[in-house]
């Protein structure tokens with residue numbers, strides 16, 4: 166027993182050491198990119214973010230999701246933050262984004278940074294650092310965030326609609342969409358664990374509860390007793406109410422998500438779909454059985470990969486002055 170424990174700890178340390186070497190220069194980004202140009206940048210991000218999250222823990226979930234949405238569309242270039250103008254409908258206006266909250270937090274962080282070192286820290290890096298800080302502040306793992314991302318100049322509503330996985334996606338679609346941005350099947354299983362925090366709107370599961378195949382039926386992949394509970398909260402046509410994705414601990418980053426999914430209590434079809442593929446199912450059941458033995462480390466690793474998707478570096482893009490507008 167003792168030997169097993171020592172080996173496990175040793176393994177985790179080795180994996181972490183390997184990860185750090187592996188990722189220090191990933192994708193043209195580097196750790197401590199702002200060390201000379203804006204000393205204390207990460208501290209400013211952390212302190213500003215803490216002011217908001219200590220008042221409202223539920224913001225953490227939305228801020229994590231914001232980084233995910235950003236990276237899936239045109240890479241992590243802060244295109245998710247650009248406001249629509251004139252006839253330009255940007256990602257912010259796309260349906261999946263209507264439920265994002267916390268844009269004001271990003272603006273506050275960016276203002277604090279601009280005060281200290283104007284025009285230096287990109288909004289894309291702000292999103293990456295805020296996502297990490299959010300997870301840490303609600304009890305999740307810490308990871309080193311390589312920085313040096315530049316901000317994009319383009320944001321198109323339709324791209325968000327077509328490139329973000331919808332909550333009714335099956336496992337084939339999910340694997341395709343993750344592969345499309347260079348993420349593995351394991352990354353899919355691991356990053357879905359982000360649903361350990363946060364909420365979903367009743368509208369998102371309404372068909373699952375009341376009209377799964379268009380015949381007034383319920384998704385058979387959902388535990389019937391859980392479906393009954395959800396129906397009490399989410400009456401047909403209710404668009405305002407929200408339900409926790411990881412009931413009991415939706416404000417804390419833990420590994421309970423996998424237990425819920427294993428018990429067929431994942432909120433979305435995309436959560437339930439993790440049971441439809443051998444590799445993702447194995448990940449779900451293993452994390453559930455071992456109380457998330459490797460989840461924290463896996464999540465840290467996959468988040469760094471997520472944060473590397475299609476980044477602009479060097480002379481590409483720009484450093485936006487205000488995150489909602491291109492310069």
Ligand code: HEM
Nearest residue numbers: 226227229230233264330331332356359363364365366435
């Ligand atoms: C695998 C495909 C995914 C799908 C289909 C999906 C879909 C969704 C949907 C529909 C919502 C609910 C929005 C609402 O009704 O307010 C949601 C919330 C959320 N998602 Fe995902 N998601 C996916 C992956 C991810 C990933 C990779 C992350 C981050 C690592 C993530 C983090 C979150 C968080 C934290 C929330 C809660 C937001 C809040 O409380 O405001 N999701 N997701």
Ligand SMILES: *[C@@H]1O[C@H](CO)[C@@H](O)[C@H](O)[C@H]1NC(C)=O
Nearest residue numbers: 247253255318319320321491
């Ligand atoms: C606005 O739309 C035009 C045409 O689609 C595009 O070239 C331009 O980059 C868009 N602006 C932004 C901010 O996305």
Ligand SMILES: *[C@@H]1O[C@H](CO)[C@@H](O)[C@H](O)[C@H]1NC(C)=O
Nearest residue numbers: 333334335336337338339441
């Ligand atoms: C998954 O969904 C896609 C798109 O809706 C569909 O074309 C495909 O047949 C589905 N695959 C399975 C295995 O259900």
Ligand SMILES: *[C@@H]1O[C@H](CO)[C@@H](O)[C@H](O)[C@H]1NC(C)=O
Nearest residue numbers: 375376377378379380381401
């Ligand atoms: C159920 O789905 C069918 C087919 O998509 C649709 O015609 C019908 O209006 C839906 N019923 C309700 C109550 O939403």
Ligand SMILES: CC(=O)N[C@H]1CO[C@H](CO)[C@@H](O)[C@@H]1O
Nearest residue numbers: 257258262263264265266267
């Ligand atoms: C303009 C628009 O509809 N975009 C929305 C994206 O989501 C944020 C946060 O809920 C709203 O403030 C925006 O209005």
